Structure formats: C-alpha cells, structure tokens
Amino acid sequence: MNILVANLGSTSFKFRLFRFGGAGAVTLLAKGGYERVTDYGQAIDDCLAELRAGGHVQSSADLHGVGFKTVLGRNLTGCVRADARVIAALDGFKEIAPAHNPPYALGIQRFQEKLPGVPLVALFETAFYQWVPEAATRYAVPQAWHEAGVRRYGFHGASHKFVAERSAELLGRADIAERVRQLYQNGPVPLAAGARPLRVISCHLGGSSSITGMRDGIAIGTSMGLSPQSGLPQNNRVGDLDSAAVPFVMKTLGLSLAEVERQMTKESGLLGLSGVGNDLRDVRAAAQQGNARAQLALDVFVQSARHWIGAFLLELGGCDALVFTAGIGENNPDLRAAICANLGDLGLQLDAAKNSALRGAEGEISAAGSRTRVFVIPANEELVVARETLRCISAR
Numbered sequence: 001m002n003i004l005v006a007n008l009g010s011t012s013f014k015f016r017l018f019r020f021g022g023a024g025a026v027t028l029l030a031k032g033g034y035e036r037v038t039d040y041g042q043a044i045d046d047c048l049a050e051l052r053a054g055g056h057v058q059s060s061a062d063l064h065g066v067g068f069k070t071v072l073g074r075n076l077t078g079c080v081r082a083d084a085r086v087i088a089a090l091d092g093f094k095e096i097a098p099a100h101n102p103p104y105a106l107g108i109q110r111f112q113e114k115l116p117g118v119p120l121v122a123l124f125e126t127a128f129y130q131w132v133p134e135a136a137t138r139y140a141v142p143q144a145w146h147e148a149g150v151r152r153y154g155f156h157g158a159s160h161k162f163v164a165e166r167s168a169e170l171l172g173r174a175d176i177a178e179r180v181r182q183l184y185q186n187g188p189v190p191l192a193a194g195a196r197p198l199r200v201i202s203c204h205l206g207g208s209s210s211i212t213g214m215r216d217g218i219a220i221g222t223s224m225g226l227s228p229q230s231g232l233p234q235n236n237r238v239g240d241l242d243s244a245a246v247p248f249v250m251k252t253l254g255l256s257l258a259e260v261e262r263q264m265t266k267e268s269g270l271l272g273l274s275g276v277g278n279d280l281r282d283v284r285a286a287a288q289q290g291n292a293r294a295q296l297a298l299d300v301f302v303q304s305a306r307h308w309i310g311a312f313l314l315e316l317g318g319c320d321a322l323v324f325t326a327g328i329g330e331n332n333p334d335l336r337a338a339i340c341a342n343l344g345d346l347g348l349q350l351d352a353a354k355n356s357a358l359r360g361a362e363g364e365i366s367a368a369g370s371r372t373r374v375f376v377i378p379a380n381e382e383l384v385v386a387r388e389t390l391r392c393i394s395a396r
C-alpha cells in the first residue's frame, strides 16, 4: 500500500511517499517539495511526475491514500476522510489558524479534483487531545464565547502521539504503546487490572513548540490553547500573552487590530525578544557573543518550558519519562540541560556527557540513578499521518 503524506503551507508543498508491506513494515520511498507554490494543482502534477520518474508509482491508481496533517477544524477532530465536511470545518476556523487552514482547504480540494479515485484522509493536530479532562480545556470566558469555539484545543498532536508510543516502547510498556497505536480507532482502551501507570511529559521544541502531559499514553493537557500561537514563545509568534495587552497597545501605540495580529504572528516570539532572528541557532550564536537580548530570549524560552513541565509534573503526580523532540529538542544539548537544571530533588538528573553527545538521534540522556528517565526521540509526524491514513482507509 502506497500512502502519500502532503504537507501544505501557504506557499509550499512538501510530500513523503511511504510503502506499507506485510507485518507493519514501512519504507519511506520518496520525499520532496516545492517552495513559492502559486498553484497546488500544478504542484500535485509535478509531485506525481516526480514519483513516476522515480519508478515509485505509475499513475494515481498506485496511490492508495493521501494523508493531510490538518491543524484544527470547527466542531471536527480526529482522523477522518478529507471530504466536504473537513473543508467546511477548516473554513469555519480560518481566523484562528490563518497560515494553515486556508492552504489545507484549498490543497484538499485540488487533490479531490486531480485524484478523484484516491481516498483522502485528514488527521487533525487537535486529535490527540480528545480525551483531555474538560476542566483543562476551558477558558473562563462567557458561555457564548465558549459556544463559539473559544477553548483550549492543543496542537502538535501527531508529534506528541509518536512520542507517547515510542516512549512506551523504550520503557518496556508494550501495552501502552499498543493503546496509543489504537487510540483513534478505539479510544482509550482499558489497561489490564493492576497495570502500573505511566506518566510522560513530551517537549516538542522547534520553530513551533508545545509541551504535553500524558498519562498511560493519553494527553491530560498541553501548553497550546485556542491557537498555535499560545504556550511557549514560538519562533516569531507570541506564545502566552495576557489578553489585556491587545487593547492596551491598540490604544497607547495607535495600532490597528490587523497590525497587532501581524506583529503577534510575525514579529514576536524568539524574534521579538532577541531582535536577532527566529532561528534558535542564530539567537544562541548572538547570546554566546554577549548579546544580552538574545540571552534573555533563551532564558524566557527555558523558563516557559520549565513552567509547563512543572504544571504537568504536579498534575501527573510525578514523571516516569521526560522526552525532547523536534528541531531544538533534538539538537540543542545546552537548552536541554538548562530546562533540566536543579531538578535532582524531584528525581530528575541528566547525564551531562550523554546529553552533550546526543544530537539528532534517539537516545537516553538521564543519569543512571535518575527516577525520571530523559529521552530524545526524533520527531516523526509524517509517519504518524501515513499510519493513521492507512488505518482510516482500511477501517472502511
């Protein structure tokens, strides 16, 4: 079975082609992408031509499904066929995710036109949070706001789900790994009587960052709320902000609402704090050369990560494993060390040498006696989308 995963940005189109064989074997056959895309229809044609030239598929008949990592939909989540209902749901929340929802709605429509016989599947980034207790999803807003959709949703679901499954495997908990694999088909299946609980905190730290607490493989809460510009400071997006800031700067700095939105989504986060750039490598290099604002940006990022880890540590009543994933989490030992500093009394201690040596690969970085084990698990969101796409198609 060949499953294509399409990653649609406002001006980009990236793809990966996976082949699923027997007994769960999966191979990445091809990956590629285009920047400065103005016509998704053309990009789809180019992608198919590339896959044909590579000898992977002869025609769309060799594609058994296409998966999309959609962000959030109004009144819709989970892993579902990407049909008119999905497009309407994306459209219904385009104001909340303006950079993500319109390209996906348009891209899915183009795929429907170009590949009429191929099943299309949407895996919402919010899907992993369907079982979060209601109290952790509510904002203290008037009921009408809540009914309009103002609540905490959570994002990076594919990434945190991968961490939930893989960390369970690394901790020898095949029962929980299997529970996570089945989650979108069967919901949280009961564990065997007497099974030990498993408490994991997953830190997806990258251009976009979030931290999720998970009990027995199921999310209990996450740092991102209504939109992907909440929680930790993002690369150029604001992260958590007191809502009073918006009317305040509109009145005192004379900014329009559109300009405030632009600055919160394009000129804030690590970029706004540091004044240097939105890539952590640049911020870190400037900090090392003595740039105080760049150092402050790193400190704010670390402080925020610790804030959320602390919240889930308390809510979970302890932590069996802390996991770092995504560009920053996988590649930046200094930041991992700063986030884990002085937690010995809470039972978490890094092995400094293992931590410094590990970049871009899976491994354990906690000290031998550490009660909380600490892992780096490289992000694998596309594989999650491909697997769920296959499962969704096969379930019919």
Ligand code: AMP
Binding pocket: 205, 206, 207, 208, 235, 278, 279, 280, 281, 282, 326, 327, 328, 331, 332
């Ligand atoms: P992502 O969104 O997961 O692709 O992560 C992007 C972020 O990861 C950027 O802020 C990069 O600075 C950071 N990053 C990626 N590769 C490295 C690396 N080799 N060393 C340090 N940071 C990295």
